[in-house]
Amino acid sequence: MSIEARREAGLDPARSGAGTVSEPGPPKPARRSRAADLFSKVAPPLIVFVAFIAFWYAVSYLFLEETQRFLLPPPHDVFIVSFLDTVNLTEILNALLSTTQVALVGLAIAIVIGVSFAVLMSLGKWVERSLYPYAVILQTVPILAIVPLIGFWFDFNFRSRVIVCVIIALFPIITNTLFGLQSVDQEMHDLFTLHKASRWTRLLKLQLPHALPAIFAGFRISAGLSVIGAIVGDFFFRQGEPGIGRLLDVYRAALQSEQLFAALFFSSLLGLVVFWFFGLIGHLLTRHWHDTAGQEV
Amino acid sequence: MEQRNPPAPDTGVRPSSKPGAAANAPIIEFRHAGKVFDDGTHAVDDVSFQVRPEEIVAIVGPSGCGKSTLLRMASGLSPATSGEVESSHERLGYVFQDATLLPWRNVQRNVELFGELRGAPKEERTRLASEVIDLVGLKGFERHYPKALSGGMKMRVSLARSLTMKPPLFLFDEPFGALDEITRERLNDELLRLFATEDFAAIFITHSVNEAVYLSNRVLVMSPRPGRLIGEFAVPFEFPRSADLRFEPDFARLSGEISHALRADLT
Numbered sequence: 296m297s298i299e300a301r302r303e304a305g306l307d308p309a310r311s312g313a314g315t316v317s318e319p320g321p322p323k324p325a326r327r328s329r330a331a332d333l334f335s336k337v338a339p340p341l342i343v344f345v346a347f348i349a350f351w352y353a354v355s356y357l358f359l360e361e362t363q364r365f366l367l368p369p370p371h372d373v374f375i376v377s378f379l380d381t382v383n384l385t386e387i388l389n390a391l392l393s394t395t396q397v398a399l400v401g402l403a404i405a406i407v408i409g410v411s412f413a414v415l416m417s418l419g420k421w422v423e424r425s426l427y428p429y430a431v432i433l434q435t436v437p438i439l440a441i442v443p444l445i446g447f448w449f450d451f452n453f454r455s456r457v458i459v460c461v462i463i464a465l466f467p468i469i470t471n472t473l474f475g476l477q478s479v480d481q482e483m484h485d486l487f488t489l490h491k492a493s494r495w496t497r498l499l500k501l502q503l504p505h506a507l508p509a510i511f512a513g514f515r516i517s518a519g520l521s522v523i524g525a526i527v528g529d530f531f532f533r534q535g536e537p538g539i540g541r542l543l544d545v546y547r548a549a550l551q552s553e554q555l556f557a558a559l560f561f562s563s564l565l566g567l568v569v570f571w572f573f574g575l576i577g578h579l580l581t582r583h584w585h586d587t588a589g590q591e592v
Numbered sequence: 593m594e595q596r597n598p599p600a601p602d603t604g605v606r607p608s609s610k611p612g613a614a615a616n617a618p619i620i621e622f623r624h625a626g627k628v629f630d631d632g633t634h635a636v637d638d639v640s641f642q643v644r645p646e647e648i649v650a651i652v653g654p655s656g657c658g659k660s661t662l663l664r665m666a667s668g669l670s671p672a673t674s675g676e677v678e679s680s681h682e683r684l685g686y687v688f689q690d691a692t693l694l695p696w697r698n699v700q701r702n703v704e705l706f707g708e709l710r711g712a713p714k715e716e717r718t719r720l721a722s723e724v725i726d727l728v729g730l731k732g733f734e735r736h737y738p739k740a741l742s743g744g745m746k747m748r749v750s751l752a753r754s755l756t757m758k759p760p761l762f763l764f765d766e767p768f769g770a771l772d773e774i775t776r777e778r779l780n781d782e783l784l785r786l787f788a789t790e791d792f793a794a795i796f797i798t799h800s801v802n803e804a805v806y807l808s809n810r811v812l813v814m815s816p817r818p819g820r821l822i823g824e825f826a827v828p829f830e831f832p833r834s835a836d837l838r839f840e841p842d843f844a845r846l847s848g849e850i851s852h853a854l855r856a857d858l859t
Binding site for chain 2: 480482483485486487488489490491492496500501504505507581583584585586
């Protein structure tokens with residue numbers, strides 16, 4: 296409460312200090328409460344972040360000898376070496392671009408295949424029964440085991456990396472879409488039956504819209520997985536255009552821990568951005584009607 | 593806009609009781625109809641009754657007695673396994689206890705749904721929809737999504753949606769069962785008004801004896817499962833009925849008799 300009050304008090308002088316003459320008179324309660332609202336949302340993760348950085352410094356300087364400090368370089372070193380050194384930054388960003396391309400193409404293909412398969416499965420119980428076990432197997436096969444095999448078969452190129460992404464991203468899309476299509480209330484189906492709706496009409500006007508929130512939940516999970524697939528594929532292939540996975544391996548081998556941390560940071564950021572992006576699209580499409588559409592990230 | 597011309601035209605409110613004349617061919621007829629589900633559950637047993645045009649038949653019974661099954665049989669959603677159900681019309685309005693609106697469509701587009709499924713042209717759909725939205729008192733709410741509506745308003749949308757088909761027969765499956773009493777009584781009155789202006793017959797399932805008597809020409813009483821008809825009561829009160837009817841001795845007497853019949857088989 297005192298934090299809140301202090302912040303509230305701090306806000307107004309800051310605003311008037313900016314010299315905004317156009318904003319005289321009474322304070323605006325709506326904006327204030329919105330600021331307080333924002334504060335209550337931002338503050339907790341911010342505190343965790345500060346604590347995390349403090350812990351990082353503590354480990355770097357208190358636990359590690361100077362000779363061991365390469366194991367965990369302090370945050371500002373990481374920042375200086377990787378973000379302010381344009382050579383390093385360019386190298387990392389180029390790799391990131393390559394990885395992003397692989398992940399997005401893989402994700403797009405997984406979405407097309409996954410949604411189509413789910414629709415097919417929803418059309419007939421026998422299709423579901425014959426295909427679903429293989430979707431599960433696809434999910435349970437360790438991706439690390441299958442990556443070399445894909446390299447053998449399809450060569451170590453862009454296409455193979457995309458295939459890895461598709462394999463790893465497919466399952467959540469299939470299961471979530473299928474769940475969405477199948478979870479329509481019986482009464483709704485009755486309604487469409489009474490009006491002699493065709494299978495196609497039922498799918499387009501009832502099942503697909505109903506499934507939209509679940510479908511986007513699947514996209515969100517798969518987007519993160521596709522990024523992981525792109526990095527893992529890259530890490531193991533060690534050929535072709537280097538992505539962020541290859542860089543991780545190179546930095547590790549050369550004990551360039553500052554760059555290693557930066558590469559780690561950027562690859563996490565990529566996963567976060569695609570995850571958030573699909574969350575946003577899903578939210579925009581269903582916010583009028585879906586209860587959980589308000590939840591973000 | 594509304595001008596009252598001296599020679600007042602027919603306002604649509606019909607003067608007295610519904611012409612439940614026996615001469616009219618029944619709009620739907622159950623003949624010894626029964627239903628046994630695949631799992632062996634005997635839901636409905638040997639039910640026979642008719643509904644004539646513009647007649648409102650209420651069916652009361654303990655929960656689980658197969659009332660809803662009766663409606664599913666009437667609509668063809670779940671055909672009878674013995675006897676027959678003969679319906680003279682294909683079009684019917686089916687109103688469930690749940691409003692069954694599509695949450696991603698606003699009121700206007702929900703009401704247009706059946707026209708869309710039938711393949712009616714856009715222009716006709718829009719016109720019909722605004723007509724019935726007005727009829728159920730939801731003018732101004734066309735752009736609202738179901739999420740933003742109260743339970744009573746959702747039921748009105750559901751009702752409006754069925755009204756777009758101008759069905760000669762309505763099937764009501766405890767439509768107001770989930771609503772509070774005040775909302776329910778208000779909707780009862782509005783339903784009576786619609787009965788009077790819109791010329792349709794109805795089978796109205798409810799577990800409220802008062803609601804059954806208030807709305808119908810005839811009340812049928814069902815037994816616990818397997819559901820059979822164990823009583824039939826004519827409701828003599830004239831239309832249009834007013835809310836005060838509920839407090840009259842005759843009304844109470846008839847309701848009492850029906851409640852008694854309902855409990856007779858519940859031992």
